[in-house]
Amino acid sequence: MDNIAIIVGAGFGKRFGSFKQTEPIYGKAVYKYSLDAFISAGIFSKIYLVLHSELIKTIKMEIENSKYKNVIICEGGDTRSESVYKAFKKIKHKNSKVFVHDVARPLISSEVLIDLSNFSKNQKAVVIGKKINDTVRSVKNNYSEFTVDRTHLWTTETPQVFDYDILSNSYHNNKSINEFTDEAAIVENAGHKVQMYVSQQINTKITNKSDLKTISKIMKRDTVYGIGLDFHTLVDGSGIILGGHKIDCQFKSEAHSDGDVLTHAVIDALCGAMNIGDIGQHFPNTDEFLNISSIELLKKILKLIPTNISIVNIDASIVLNEPKISPHLDKIVKSLSSALDIPVDLISIKGTTTNGLKYVDMKNGWGAEVIIVLRKWS
Numbered sequence: 001m002d003n004i005a006i007i008v009g010a011g012f013g014k015r016f017g018s019f020k021q022t023e024p025i026y027g028k029a030v031y032k033y034s035l036d037a038f039i040s041a042g043i044f045s046k047i048y049l050v051l052h053s054e055l056i057k058t059i060k061m062e063i064e065n066s067k068y069k070n071v072i073i074c075e076g077g078d079t080r081s082e083s084v085y086k087a088f089k090k091i092k093h094k095n096s097k098v099f100v101h102d103v104a105r106p107l108i109s110s111e112v113l114i115d116l117s118n119f120s121k122n123q124k125a126v127v128i129g130k131k132i133n134d135t136v137r138s139v140k141n142n143y144s145e146f147t148v149d150r151t152h153l154w155t156t157e158t159p160q161v162f163d164y165d166i167l168s169n170s171y172h173n174n175k176s177i178n179e180f181t182d183e184a185a186i187v188e189n190a191g192h193k194v195q196m197y198v199s200q201q202i203n204t205k206i207t208n209k210s211d212l213k214t215i216s217k218i219m220k221r222d223t224v225y226g227i228g229l230d231f232h233t234l235v236d237g238s239g240i241i242l243g244g245h246k247i248d249c250q251f252k253s254e255a256h257s258d259g260d261v262l263t264h265a266v267i268d269a270l271c272g273a274m275n276i277g278d279i280g281q282h283f284p285n286t287d288e289f290l291n292i293s294s295i296e297l298l299k300k301i302l303k304l305i306p307t308n309i310s311i312v313n314i315d316a317s318i319v320l321n322e323p324k325i326s327p328h329l330d331k332i333v334k335s336l337s338s339a340l341d342i343p344v345d346l347i348s349i350k351g352t353t354t355n356g357l358k359y360v361d362m363k364n365g366w367g368a369e370v371i372i373v374l375r376k377w378s
Helices: 030-041 053-063 080-088 110-120 164-172 183-189 209-218 261-274 294-302 326-340
Strands: 002-009 046-051 071-075 096-102 125-131 136-140 143-148 154-163 195-198 221-236 240-242 245-247 251-254 309-319 347-352 365-377
Touching (some): 002 080, 030 046, 046 053, 046 080, 053 071, 071 080, 080 164, 080 183, 096 164, 110 154, 261 294, 261 326, 261 365, 294 326, 309 326
Parallel strands (some): 046 071, 125 195
Antiparallel strands (some): 096 154, 221 251, 221 365, 240 245, 309 365
8 A cells, every 4th residue: 555645835824924834944944844754754655745836836946856756746725625635636546545744844753654654554544643731721802711621632733644545535525625624624524533643752833933943942953064175187178067067168177077176075075074985985986987977976975865964054165276267156056056955045155266376286276175064953
């Protein structure tokens, strides 16, 4: 039985005041935390990301040609229920478990998803929840009326998991789905039982701006640094590659690959920060990597980095007497940001020369130094 995920984030967020889906937490958009958890779990054949129409173009550009290969973006409806239903109708595998998750819950982990999947194998409908331990009161006009018996009270969260046929039957047996706040309520109203799954993980939902600060504090984080250096000889040619962008000139970089010193330095900085060796260990001078694009090498290294690690800053210096790189900086930054799948404002690139210093033999060469900052969260 396939596992299929619907991650819904099609609302505007009136209480939040903007699109919370794209708000950054430690340099990473909110929607990517859920996506990364579902992908890292390795148990989903398809992931539907349901978005507001105004976000589709931007997010499509952000995730195309990246690790999000099984992600299908679709436009949401006027309500949360309609958004989930629109994605549900696209599912072709009827013999499947359907996981419905709110993108506004970025603390979900791959471990919980795997455990939930195992728990759901013998259940037709499952909801994550927690028993209420606090005293609950009924309040009217800011005055307490009475204490509510909490014996049978739970809070419910997402993901919620359903057999395809149960959810399909529930949609057909409810004339209006918009009166319900989640899929569990739709299923219950159709006469089906919903099993509760107790999770100890904090799974806070983003509703207001203050929730971002709360979640930031919950995410345990460590900052690690990496430094990368790379130098190559320049020979006669028709251009050099820098950060994946070609600069036409009278030189080329003499190297086994394309000689992109910036990308090589980024790779070495990432390897150093992660303590996974260096570029030479991963990509030796063999026929497999002859004349290969350095951006392709970078993408291979990125696959080794866990999803709970984010790049928060890259500071690069290019040592090159000619040609001047300043006219090309914007294109270089955009090319590198696309390969790394990070915003352009997290990348700083500066150019410098040797100022004619005789003891620095850079007349026929060039180089790059990169300092990278990574943040681990859990």
